[in-house]
Amino acid sequence: MRTHGWSGSAPATDEEAISRILDAASRAIDERGADFSISDVARTLGVTRQTVYRYFPSTDALLIAAAVHAASGFLDRLAAHLRGITDPADAIAEAVATALEWLPEDKHIGLLIMPGQPSRHTESVTSDVAMDFGHSLVRRFDVDWTGLGYTDADLAELVEHLLRIIQSFVIDPGRPPRRGAELRRYLRRWVGGAIQPSAEPTIKQPSAEATFALRTPTTHHR
Numbered sequence: 001m002r003t004h005g006w007s008g009s010a011p012a013t014d015e016e017a018i019s020r021i022l023d024a025a026s027r028a029i030d031e032r033g034a035d036f037s038i039s040d041v042a043r044t045l046g047v048t049r050q051t052v053y054r055y056f057p058s059t060d061a062l063l064i065a066a067a068v069h070a071a072s073g074f075l076d077r078l079a080a081h082l083r084g085i086t087d088p089a090d091a092i093a094e095a096v097a098t099a100l101e102w103l104p105e106d107k108h109i110g111l112l113i114m115p116g117q118p119s120r121h122t123e124s125v126t127s128d129v130a131m132d133f134g135h136s137l138v139r140r141f142d143v144d145w146t147g148l149g150y151t152d153a154d155l156a157e158l159v160e161h162l163l164r165i166i167q168s169f170v171i172d173p174g175r176p177p178r179r180g181a182e183l184r185r186y187l188r189r190w191v192g193g194a195i196q197p198s199a200e201p202t203i204k205q206p207s208a209e210a211t212f213a214l215r216t217p218t219t220h221h222r
Contacts, residue, residue, distance in 0.1 A: 095141070
């Protein structure tokens with residue numbers, strides 16, 4: 001790899017170069033959110049834009065990679081906060097409430113689950129990037145998903161549902177916004193309370209005998 005630039009201290013490997021680029025991009029996100037460019041990161045590192053482009057083809061690609069890079073710290077803190085909560089409804093209510101409380105202070109995670117805020121970095125809240133983040137979040141719960149009967153398909157739908165819930169609260173927190181214990185009560189009842197593995201249809205289907213009876217004309221006797 002090229003050794004010039006890098007403010008006189010070239011990285012020893014491509015992995016180190018990528019790590020330093022992501023760190024510089026992360027600092028830029030902390031300062032300006034998504035409003036930064038490849039040029040800003042290159043200037044911080046003392047390299048040319050072409051050097052950064054060797055590893056990341058666009059500003060959006062770099063921004064998403066930096067957000068994902070920073071997400072591990074967020075997930076570690078949240079997992080520690082949720083440790084010991086084994087009931088899925090309680091875990092989900094606390095996770096969503098805590099994420100909503102922490103999001104304003106974490107611009108990186110907002111870029112993963114809030115597409116279009118402030119720039120279009122993911123196609124939707126159900127983009128691959130957002131869904132990967134959601135799966136990492138849910139699987140760090142102290143909940144025995146398999147033992148409780150949750151399948152991979154159940155968890156995929158749960159992740160999508162939680163991302164949609166979080167996004168809706170960020171877009172419209174309510175008037176007035178729910179906070180603290182009030183927010184957790186709401187989420188426990190209306191979000192956590194609805195969580196169940198392999199949910200069966202709520203409308204009971206008629207039995208085969210009942211269906212046959214409905215289809216058989218009734219004979220009237222005088």
